[in-house]
Amino acid sequence: NAGVTQTPKFQVLKTGQSMTLQCAQDMNHNSMYWYRQDPGMGLRLIYYSASEGTTDKGEVPNGYNVSRLNKREFSLRLESAAPSQTSVYFCASNILSTNEKLFFGSGTQLSVL
């Protein structure tokens, strides 16, 4: 079972470039999330999608956009990358947003120069 798959695993961008991080889950989960992980800051929620067709802002949404393309896929877009967006990005999913078990992807390490 693949679980939660994120692509790419690594990316280097120049300031001002745009890119989309892809996430797909094959567990028929309703809810999907994007987190960023920074040293000394822990995990912070960027955006989430409680169900197909809905998206909501998390704790740190500025500079990002998301698309819940279908039930399986939830993408995160950086329109104009900034060095402050250098981070490790994790996609996660669960059956319902009230369910206790989050399944995480293996992460995307992004560097913005």
Next chain:
Amino acid sequence: GEDVEQSLFLSVREGDSSVINCTYTDSSSTYLYWYKQEPGAGLQLLTYIFSNMDMKQDQRLTVLLNKKDKHLSLRIADTQTGDSAIYFCAENDNAGNNRKLIWGLGTSLAVNP
């Protein structure tokens, strides 16, 4: 505001018990979680405890909850080198809403042979 605090580092010898501690501030949390992150990987749910429980045991893992002191601990018996990882404590709000998970910064456990 809501906060979860953990010590950042713990070092133990193989075969000893490890105890990772966490304090939280939101007394209305319904679930408290322990996630494990191995190097280069996403987080995996290790165990969780409902707020109306004092203890939960699962093989080598024992979770203790002291609601009066808002203190959560994870004990790993017979710690192995494969247990070396970062352990995150997290709590959610009283609606059981995952999008409001509050994460600790993680405790890095080093197991020495």
